[in-house]
Amino acid sequence: MSARLHVLLGDGGVGKTTLAAAYALALAARGGRVALLGIDPSHRLQSALGLSLADGTARVASPEPSPPDGELHAALLMPEATLRRWATEGIADAGERERLLHNRLFAVLADRLAATTDVIAAVRIAEWLESDPSLTDFVVDTAPGRNGIEFLRRPTALVDLMHGRLLGWLRRAGEPSPVARRILRGLSHIGGIQMLAELGELAGAVQRPFRRVADRLERAQAALHDPATEILLVTAVREDAVASSHALRAALADAGMAPSAVVVNRVLPAAACDEIARMDETSCDGAAAALARYLRAYAAIEARVEAGARVLAPGVVALAATTGLDGDSRLARLAELGAHLCHALDPQAVRPPASAATRETPHV
Amino acid sequence: MRPLPRVVFVLGKGGVGRSTVAAALASELARRGERTCIFGWTVTDPIAPWFGLPPADLMPRAIAPRLHVANYRLDATLELYFVEHLHLPRFYRRVIDGVHVRKLIQAAPGIAEVFFVGHLWWLTTLAAKEADLHFDRIVVDAPATGHGASLLDMASVLASLRGTGLVGVETERVVGMMADPSWTGAVVVTLAEELSAEETAELVPRVTSRLKRPPLGVFVNRSVARALGDAPEASLAAFAERFSLAAREGVETVITELRSRVVFERALREALGPATDRGVTSLDEQLMAPGPHEPIDVVRGLRDAFGAWLEAP
Numbered sequence: 001m002s003a004r005l006h007v008l009l010g011d012g013g014v015g016k017t018t019l020a021a022a023y024a025l026a027l028a029a030r031g032g033r034v035a036l037l038g039i040d041p042s043h044r045l046q047s048a049l050g051l052s053l054a055d056g057t058a059r060v061a062s063p064e065p066s067p068p069d070g071e072l073h074a075a076l077l078m079p080e081a082t083l084r085r086w087a088t089e090g091i092a093d094a095g096e097r098e099r100l101l102h103n104r105l106f107a108v109l110a111d112r113l114a115a116t117t118d119v120i121a122a123v124r125i126a127e128w129l130e131s132d133p134s135l136t137d138f139v140v141d142t143a144p145g146r147n148g149i150e151f152l153r154r155p156t157a158l159v160d161l162m163h164g165r166l167l168g169w170l171r172r173a174g175e176p177s178p179v180a181r182r183i184l185r186g187l188s189h190i191g192g193i194q195m196l197a198e199l200g201e202l203a204g205a206v207q208r209p210f211r212r213v214a215d216r217l218e219r220a221q222a223a224l225h226d227p228a229t230e231i232l233l234v235t236a237v238r239e240d241a242v243a244s245s246h247a248l249r250a251a252l253a254d255a256g257m258a259p260s261a262v263v264v265n266r267v268l269p270a271a272a273c274d275e276i277a278r279m280d281e282t283s284c285d286g287a288a289a290a291l292a293r294y295l296r297a298y299a300a301i302e303a304r305v306e307a308g309a310r311v312l313a314p315g316v317v318a319l320a321a322t323t324g325l326d327g328d329s330r331l332a333r334l335a336e337l338g339a340h341l342c343h344a345l346d347p348q349a350v351r352p353p354a355s356a357a358t359r360e361t362p363h364v
Numbered sequence: 365m366r367p368l369p370r371v372v373f374v375l376g377k378g379g380v381g382r383s384t385v386a387a388a389l390a391s392e393l394a395r396r397g398e399r400t401c402i403f404g405w406t407v408t409d410p411i412a413p414w415f416g417l418p419p420a421d422l423m424p425r426a427i428a429p430r431l432h433v434a435n436y437r438l439d440a441t442l443e444l445y446f447v448e449h450l451h452l453p454r455f456y457r458r459v460i461d462g463v464h465v466r467k468l469i470q471a472a473p474g475i476a477e478v479f480f481v482g483h484l485w486w487l488t489t490l491a492a493k494e495a496d497l498h499f500d501r502i503v504v505d506a507p508a509t510g511h512g513a514s515l516l517d518m519a520s521v522l523a524s525l526r527g528t529g530l531v532g533v534e535t536e537r538v539v540g541m542m543a544d545p546s547w548t549g550a551v552v553v554t555l556a557e558e559l560s561a562e563e564t565a566e567l568v569p570r571v572t573s574r575l576k577r578p579p580l581g582v583f584v585n586r587s588v589a590r591a592l593g594d595a596p597e598a599s600l601a602a603f604a605e606r607f608s609l610a611a612r613e614g615v616e617t618v619i620t621e622l623r624s625r626v627v628f629e630r631a632l633r634e635a636l637g638p639a640t641d642r643g644v645t646s647l648d649e650q651l652m653a654p655g656p657h658e659p660i661d662v663v664r665g666l667r668d669a670f671g672a673w674l675e676a677p
Contacts (some may be wrong), residue, residue, distance in 0.1 A: 011378060011379055012377055012378010012379035012380070012508045013377060013378050013379015013380060013555070013560070014379060017559070018559075040510070044559045044562070044563065047558065047559060047562055048559070104524060107524070117510075143508070143510065143511070144377075144378030144379065144508045145378060145406070145407065145507075145508065157467070157470040160467050160470075161467040161468055161470070166464040166465065166467065166468055182458070182459075183458075183459055183462065183464060183465065186455055186458070186459035186460075187459065187465065188529065189455075189529050189530060190529055190530045190531060236379075238379075239657065239658070239659055239662070240383075240410060240659070243408075243410060243413075244407075244410075247407040247408050248407075250407075251407060268614045268615075268618070269610070269611065269613070269614040271608065271610035271611040271614070272607065272610075272611035272612075272614035272615055274611070275607050275608060275611045276611075276615075279606070284603070286595065286599070287591060287592050287595035287599060287600065287603075288599060288600075288602075288603045290588075290591040290592065290652040291592075291600070291603055291619070291622075291652075292603075293651065293652050293653070293654060293655070294618075294622070294649065294651045294652045295615065295618065296655075297651040297655060297657045298618070298651060300657075301657070320614065320617075321614065321617045321618065321621065322617065323617050323620045323621065326558045326624075
């Protein structure tokens with residue numbers, strides 16, 4: 001059986017990275033062989049796990065006292081290193097390899113643009129799946145907001161381009177077709193002949209390595225569109241949460257996908273919300289009054305966000321706010337949080353965690 | 365201290381409130397009589413709806429006196445550039461909008477970023493003549509950190525390509541805009557919590573090295589330092605005791621989180637104060653203000669902080 005993909009999407013700051021780490025730990029704790037890839041160029045996954053990661057994968061020690069069979073391997077996407085590695089491992093001829101690495105367009109792509117991350121991420125997933133067929137789960141922490149969606153969308157656009165005619169014309173100097181000539185002449189006004197020649201050279205040089213990359217891109221696409229793939233829309237108790245989740249769902253729909261569940265992160269327990277609503281603010285002063293106003297506003301936003309979430313996906317999971325995620329016991333706290341998430345998403349498959357920190361909204 | 369440049373990039377990690385801060389800064393500038401435009405790069409413009417209007421597109425939409433908002437879209441920008449600016453409608457339709465080049469534009473990373481900064485240049489120069497758009501100030505609601513900071517890289521990316529033709533012309537323009545401290549500057553928004561603080565600590569030197577000058581300032585959004593900074597621990601514990609046992613754990617979790625914001629803010633001030641032009645400024649947690657707490661109320665609540673910031677000696 002091939003690994004199941006779990007993709008966490010959501011606005012910045014809603015807790016995607018923390019939840020991805022927590023979820024991956026919990027999937028490993030229940031016996032899975034789990035891969036966790038951080039795509040976000042800001043590399044926050046390291047801090048969430050309290051580890052230093054690199055392009056290579058690192059095994060994350062289990063926080064459980066008696067580790068079960070499960071294993072978690074985590075990695076960060078390092079676009080520069082990965083791109084250079086692919087380009088060179090696919091080219092046998094040393095001269096050809098040098099030409100590619102010295103191509104200015106290639107250097108710009110490899111070093112400067114956060115946008116290349118999107119494509120590389122998809123290929124990296126396929127590469128990892130290929131190199132470790134025994135994986136049971138693959139958790140992906142994406143970049144925030146629309147950039148998270150780009151990684152689902154751009155690979156298709158790239159495969160399309162590589163199969164298209166433009167790059168073929170650029171590779172073959174002195175092409176015969178009048179249509180091609182007109183388009184190339186037009187493009188040369190934009191960037192100059194030199195730049196067009198370099199684009200042609202780049203297209204030629206990556207031709208061979210790209211065949212493998214394109215193949216992996218297509219497999220990544222297939223994996224993302226697999227009906228078993230779980231897409232979690234993560235949101236937080238924030239005024240803008242409902243609007244941005246709707247925008248993300250629409251962008252997902254454009255890519256032919258739909259969220260499996262919405263996770264509302266950092267909610268207050270129901271009992272607290274009730275009492276906050278009944279609280280008499282006039283009896284508070286100073287810091288207590290500020291706290292009272294804060295809690296009341298928070299509970300009101302929470303109610304709106306949960307109501308809004310229910311129309312977004314078949315399942316809504318509310319995860320209680322938790323502390324200790326930045327201290328020494330962070331892995332244990334993360335695993336606990338992840339266990340709650342696992343149970344809420346799949347109550348049949350997992351034993352309920354000891355304390356009930358989640359509030360589940362019945363499936364619609 | 366430098367005067368405020370014509371274009372101010374608002375940078376920061378996702379979720380720290382970049383759009384809110386951009387809107388508050390722009391509102392304050394507009395209130396002071398400047399014609400101001402917020403230029404955002406989001407899936408759907410969030411700001412115009414806060415003012416009760418439909419989301420803005422590439423063409424600026426007036427949302428308050430002297431205040432406009434526009435939202436970037438690559439295809440509309442390409443059309444504007446080739447048809448309205450270069451007067452090449454046939455070239456646009458046959459080459460740029462043709463199926464093969466369209467594929468290249470959709471797939472190639474970086475093109476959207478290049479045209480974003482190109483459009484910014486246009487907004488601050490030729491837009492007055494070519495489109496009757498007159499702005500004294502542009503506040504850029506940039507994408508989240510990595511993607512936002514790569515916008516500042518665009519000048520050097522373009523320069524390293526050494527293109528001729530149109531790219532050459534555009535390169536010179538954008539490089540000139542980014543290098544000029546009276547034209548371009550950046551502010552960084554952060555939250556006082558672990559992951560944001562960490563990302564901000566990396567972003568500030570990155571901005572400094574790209575622009576070859578420090579950010580104008582750092583804003584700690586949702587600050588509770590003023591409200592809770594001096595509150596004795598016992599008074600906060602007493603507050604939690606008003607709640608039943610079932611509710612107390614949740615309330616205590618919130619209090620713990622708020623108190624940690626005070627600690628992180630202190631650390632941020634120490635680390636980043638000297639690294640910026642105008643230092644670190646706190647923006648108070650608006651959920652602690654008497655309601656309502658709709659986005660427009662939050663924007664108005666933060667506006668005064670920017671008044672003080674703009675007037676700082």
